[in-house]
Amino acid sequence: MTEQVTDARDTTASPTTKPWGGRTSSGSASGDKVFAGLAYGAGGLILLVLAFVAVFLITESLPALAPTVFSQQDSIASADSFWVYVMPLIGGTLMASAIAIVLATPVAIGIALYISHYAPRRLATPVGYVIDLLAAIPSVVYGAWGMITLSTAMVPIYGWLHDHLGFLPFFAGDPSTTGRTLLTSGVVLAVMILPIITSLCREIFLQTPKLHEEAALALGATQWEMVKMTVFPFARAGIISSVMLGLGRALGETMAVTLVLSGGVFGLSLISSGNQTIPSEIALNFPEAFGMRQSELIAAGLMLFIITLVVNMIARWIVSRHKEFSGAN
Amino acid sequence: MAKRIDAVDLNVYYGSFLAVEDVNIRIEPRAVTAFIGPSGCGKTTFLRTINRMHEVLPGAYAEGKMLLDGENIYDPHVDPVSIRAEVGMVFQRPNPFPTMSIRENVLAGYKLNGTRMSKSDADAIVEKSLRGANLWNEVKDRLDKPGSGLSGGQQQRLCIARTVAVEPSVILMDEPCSALDPISTLAVEDLINELKKDYTVVIVTHNMQQAARVADKTAFFNIQGTGKPGILIEYADTKTIFQNPENEQTINYISGRFG
Amino acid sequence: MSTALKKPDEGHTPSAPPSSKPNGRSTKPKNSLTAGQKPGWTWMVVAAASLAVGAGLIALIASEGFSFAGWLILSAIVYVIGMYVTTRVIENKRRATDGLWRNLVWAAFIVALIPLVSLLWTVFAQGLPTLLSNPGLLTEDMSTTNGATDAATQDEGAPLSGGFVHGLIGTLMITVVATVISVPIGLMASIYLVEYSRGGWFARTITFFVDVMTGIPSIVAGLFAFAAVQLFITTFLGESPVYLQMVKMGLSAAIALSVLMIPVVVRSTEEMLRVVPNELREASYALGVRKWKTIMKVVLPTSISGIASGVTLAIARVTGETAPILVTAGFLATTNWNPFSGWMTALPVYIYRQLVNPTAPAAPVPSEMRAWAAALVLIIIVMLLNLVARIVAQAFAPKKTGR
Numbered sequence: 001m002t003e004q005v006t007d008a009r010d011t012t013a014s015p016t017t018k019p020w021g022g023r024t025s026s027g028s029a030s031g032d033k034v035f036a037g038l039a040y041g042a043g044g045l046i047l048l049v050l051a052f053v054a055v056f057l058i059t060e061s062l063p064a065l066a067p068t069v070f071s072q073q074d075s076i077a078s079a080d081s082f083w084v085y086v087m088p089l090i091g092g093t094l095m096a097s098a099i100a101i102v103l104a105t106p107v108a109i110g111i112a113l114y115i116s117h118y119a120p121r122r123l124a125t126p127v128g129y130v131i132d133l134l135a136a137i138p139s140v141v142y143g144a145w146g147m148i149t150l151s152t153a154m155v156p157i158y159g160w161l162h163d164h165l166g167f168l169p170f171f172a173g174d175p176s177t178t179g180r181t182l183l184t185s186g187v188v189l190a191v192m193i194l195p196i197i198t199s200l201c202r203e204i205f206l207q208t209p210k211l212h213e214e215a216a217l218a219l220g221a222t223q224w225e226m227v228k229m230t231v232f233p234f235a236r237a238g239i240i241s242s243v244m245l246g247l248g249r250a251l252g253e254t255m256a257v258t259l260v261l262s263g264g265v266f267g268l269s270l271i272s273s274g275n276q277t278i279p280s281e282i283a284l285n286f287p288e289a290f291g292m293r294q295s296e297l298i299a300a301g302l303m304l305f306i307i308t309l310v311v312n313m314i315a316r317w318i319v320s321r322h323k324e325f326s327g328a329n
Numbered sequence: 330m331a332k333r334i335d336a337v338d339l340n341v342y343y344g345s346f347l348a349v350e351d352v353n354i355r356i357e358p359r360a361v362t363a364f365i366g367p368s369g370c371g372k373t374t375f376l377r378t379i380n381r382m383h384e385v386l387p388g389a390y391a392e393g394k395m396l397l398d399g400e401n402i403y404d405p406h407v408d409p410v411s412i413r414a415e416v417g418m419v420f421q422r423p424n425p426f427p428t429m430s431i432r433e434n435v436l437a438g439y440k441l442n443g444t445r446m447s448k449s450d451a452d453a454i455v456e457k458s459l460r461g462a463n464l465w466n467e468v469k470d471r472l473d474k475p476g477s478g479l480s481g482g483q484q485q486r487l488c489i490a491r492t493v494a495v496e497p498s499v500i501l502m503d504e505p506c507s508a509l510d511p512i513s514t515l516a517v518e519d520l521i522n523e524l525k526k527d528y529t530v531v532i533v534t535h536n537m538q539q540a541a542r543v544a545d546k547t548a549f550f551n552i553q554g555t556g557k558p559g560i561l562i563e564y565a566d567t568k569t570i571f572q573n574p575e576n577e578q579t580i581n582y583i584s585g586r587f588g
Numbered sequence: 589m590s591t592a593l594k595k596p597d598e599g600h601t602p603s604a605p606p607s608s609k610p611n612g613r614s615t616k617p618k619n620s621l622t623a624g625q626k627p628g629w630t631w632m633v634v635a636a637a638s639l640a641v642g643a644g645l646i647a648l649i650a651s652e653g654f655s656f657a658g659w660l661i662l663s664a665i666v667y668v669i670g671m672y673v674t675t676r677v678i679e680n681k682r683r684a685t686d687g688l689w690r691n692l693v694w695a696a697f698i699v700a701l702i703p704l705v706s707l708l709w710t711v712f713a714q715g716l717p718t719l720l721s722n723p724g725l726l727t728e729d730m731s732t733t734n735g736a737t738d739a740a741t742q743d744e745g746a747p748l749s750g751g752f753v754h755g756l757i758g759t760l761m762i763t764v765v766a767t768v769i770s771v772p773i774g775l776m777a778s779i780y781l782v783e784y785s786r787g788g789w790f791a792r793t794i795t796f797f798v799d800v801m802t803g804i805p806s807i808v809a810g811l812f813a814f815a816a817v818q819l820f821i822t823t824f825l826g827e828s829p830v831y832l833q834m835v836k837m838g839l840s841a842a843i844a845l846s847v848l849m850i851p852v853v854v855r856s857t858e859e860m861l862r863v864v865p866n867e868l869r870e871a872s873y874a875l876g877v878r879k880w881k882t883i884m885k886v887v888l889p890t891s892i893s894g895i896a897s898g899v900t901l902a903i904a905r906v907t908g909e910t911a912p913i914l915v916t917a918g919f920l921a922t923t924n925w926n927p928f929s930g931w932m933t934a935l936p937v938y939i940y941r942q943l944v945n946p947t948a949p950a951a952p953v954p955s956e957m958r959a960w961a962a963a964l965v966l967i968i969i970v971m972l973l974n975l976v977a978r979i980v981a982q983a984f985a986p987k988k989t990g991r
Contacts, residue, residue: 035880039784042776043794046850050797053804053847056815110696118693121387127697134704136974138908140936141963144943145707148714148956191703198700211424215488217385219438219495220414222686229437233428245803252805254911255936259943279807279911286811286915290832301811305804312803316796406625408683441682 061299077292086300088266092275097250099186104194112201135195143259146188151179158271173269180262183270188256193246200242204235244315248308254279278304331358331529332398332498339393348374350558361530363544370550371559372533380416381409416499417492422508423484425476432472438495462490463520482513502532518543541571549579626678638667715964718957722748725961729754730921738948752962754923755938761927765842774853782861801851810912813844836918838927844912849902856898860891897981904973910936935966
């Protein structure tokens with residue numbers, strides 16, 4: 001490194017200035033100002049972009065949000081009012097994400113523990129790579145897999161669920177013969193958010209102070225008791241926030257649902273076709289939409305933006321609030 | 330209750346690296362035994378094999394026998410967890426559980442065993458252990474405060490109380506005073522002197538004066554060079570080691586010629 | 589943990605020191621420390637019993653036929669419960685709980701492997717044969733393919749026509765433009781955060797909103813880019829349909845991807861810059877080097893491998909994005925090299941369209957084959973990018989500076 005420093009000085013320092021004078025430094029003071037300004041500007045631009053996201057989405061969705069005011073129409077294109085249109089979509093989005101979270105969280109925490117505390121050392125690193133691999137696979141490929149492979153495999157399970165648990169509203173209704181249902185979409189979403197929750201939890205589990213772990217082991221704790229005594233208390237806030245981040249991802253994921261779900265009206269049954277999510281509704285209809293329909297879809301996107309924003313902000317807030325109580329003293 | 334420890338042909342490894350070679354030593358019950366030696370000589374590594382904490386590190390293992398009152402703790406069928414309940418350990422840096430109060434910290438070992446006890450029994454154990462660790466008077470009014478709020482010396486004595494509470498047969502101490510100020514060190518050394526009435530105490534220390542002050546017997550470990558394993562050079566009464574050592578290396582180390 | 593004793597305990601060691609009292613018991617040492625443990629073969633017995641019970645259960649539950657997968661799953665559940673009960677009876681509750689959770693953690697790992705293996709298997713099994721027998725997929729677009737040719741392929745065995753070179757080109761152009769937009773912004777923003785800000789409100793706000801931006805759904809990013817470009821065009825050019833047509837282009841998609849890329853670049857670069865030891869900066873200042881020169885010549889070169897690796901990962905992430913490109917760049921059957929005008933197909937969008945709207949609705953098989961081949965190519969591209977990122981990070985990492 002020192003070599004480069006000397007280089008910079010040799011090539012740019014003006015030989016005429018006295019070494020102890022005011023201008024011994026390489027480059028000019030104005031260069032410093034320009035550079036600082038650029039850095040400052042780039043930071044500001046990011047804030048500006050985010051503000052624009054909000055402003056543009058709101059501007060473009062106004063015709064749908066208040067049709068009588070902004071477009072002189074009594075109703076929007078696909079329903080009487082925007083809320084009648086968007087509520088079932090929000091319901092579908094929340095249900096799909098809930099399935100994903102319920103399925104993914106225990107497995108993700110399990111794998112994170114496996115990597116951080118249970119796996120033999122020779123296995124832990126490769127398993128970490130495998131999880132990263134899962135994260136790298138494009139969502140459209142997940143969607144294709146869910147559409148062709150998983151949905152077929154789910155059909156007999158749906159039959160069984162319907163026969164034996166049909167009294168629950170979730171498993172009522174005719175089971176889909178193609179398997180392209182909200183539950184299948186939820187499973188695909190679960191697989192997609194699994195690596196996110198896993199890698200965040202793994203990071204936190206690995207940060208558990210060795211001192212505390214050894215204190216527990218030296219008292220005669222079994223492996224699981226050590227995890228319960230030291231790892232979980234240390235990582236509690238981190239686990240919650242990583243699950244929230246996974247939820248944010250599930251809410252906004254498009255392709256897995258678009259390809260898998262054979263959509264329809266809102267309903268509680270998870271094993272028949274029906275339901276729709278906001279991102280999937282947009283992806284399916286936006287390419288052909290114009291005018292009012294376009295506004296509707298952008299407004300639906302705005303709702304999604306707000307929901308994910310709230311979820312993500314809660315997650316960040318939990319992290320910052322628990323920093324001082326995490327035991328990392 | 331205090332038990333004798335015999336290491337028989339014990340070799341300690343980190344992966345393929347032999348860290349400590351061929352230790353044979355008898356550690357007497359109801360006495361303080363100190364391990365001294367230069368950095369990296371394997372004294373801490375050896376200490377951690379006495380309660381099988383060594384193998385907590387990935388790839389680490391030990392060969393040979395470690396007998397606790399004649400029973401080999403490295404028998405293939407022995408559960409290391411049960412050994413650690415029998416052989417307690419105090420670490421270099423105090424490590425009370427940050428999410429637990431002082432009281433919960435002392436009772437942590439019992440909580441693990443799922444022992445059900447009345448509040449008065451628990452109170453008795455807490456008081457006895459904290460008194461045993463010379464900490465009772467300082468913390469009796471704030472037992473429900475987190476253990477991490479104490480000073481370093483108090484935290485270390487809390488860790489000793491936590492170890493004593495489950496009534497082990499042996500207490501291992503890995504440089505227990507290296508993170509403490511002189512006054513706290515004195516308090517812990519006094520405590521060690523009292524602990525030897527009931528326990529087998531083994532202490533690793535960098536500080537030769539400390540070994541001379543607290544130990545009945547002293548073992549000197551050394552390495553022959555970087556990458557070579559640590560070996561036990563000399564083991565005798567503390568007085569002998571410090572005043573009349575046999576081995577050239579011990580003489581050099583004691584007289585401060587290296588280390 | 590691999591704590592297996594290398595030397596099996598063969599009775600007494602002759603070299604035991606005289607001080608050690610021979611433990612006087614038989615050559616098969618009965619150690620009080622191992623009392624009350626279940627024998628080592630317990631798990632095999634429980635496993636065998638579980639398989640049998642599982643077979644019985646599956647016969648009871650499954651109405652039609654014997655399901656191999658169902659049998660294994662049920663047996664696994666029975667095994668976990670069986671081990672818990674056995675350990676609890678022979679040993680104690682603590683050991684049983686410990687073993688139960690150990691088994692569950694392993695189960696979680698195996699459960700996660702199933703979809704990964706299934707997915708990779710599906711993509712390779714479906715895509716590889718098609719790709720190998722039709723290398724033309726990589727060099728042709730869809731301009732000569734229509735319902736009739738696909739019907740011929742499906743019904744009469746005609747060779748598979750068409751390809752996805754236009755998707756590859758579209759992905760390449762869009763990604764390049766997105767990278768050109770987001771890397772300078774991301775880099776300068778992180779330089780501001782690490783080198784210039786002093787933890788004031790502005791820096792904290794940026795950090796917070798960068799975190800928020802990481803969570804923006806990709807489709808919302810697409811809508812934003814679309815709305816922004818549309819607003820720009822209607823404001824400055826006009827609202828006639830000719831101008832509205834212009835909104836969908838490669839550039840709009842690149843803007844959408846930039847919104848997704850910038851936060852990733854900022855986070856990874858920031859992390860890398862913070863790792864650069866302060867001593868280096870101070871050494872440079874002490875030589876009278878200006879701050880911006882120090883950053884350019886000392887700080888950035890030191891962390892360049894980490895930054896490059898982070899940028900590559902960000903590129904890998906947006907390469908696989910579908911939804912934002914679908915709503916901003918549309919899709920096309922022919923090749924378009926110009927990201928500033930006209931619709932463009934990206935590879936993921938191509939896969940999506942081929943699956944959802946087959947070229948010949950009555951003969952969807954050729955479309956599906958093309959989609960799987962394209963999925964295979966997409967996975968390979970993304971994996972290569974990830975691999976490159978890892979290699980860059982490791983090969984050019986600065987020597988460990990004792991941190």
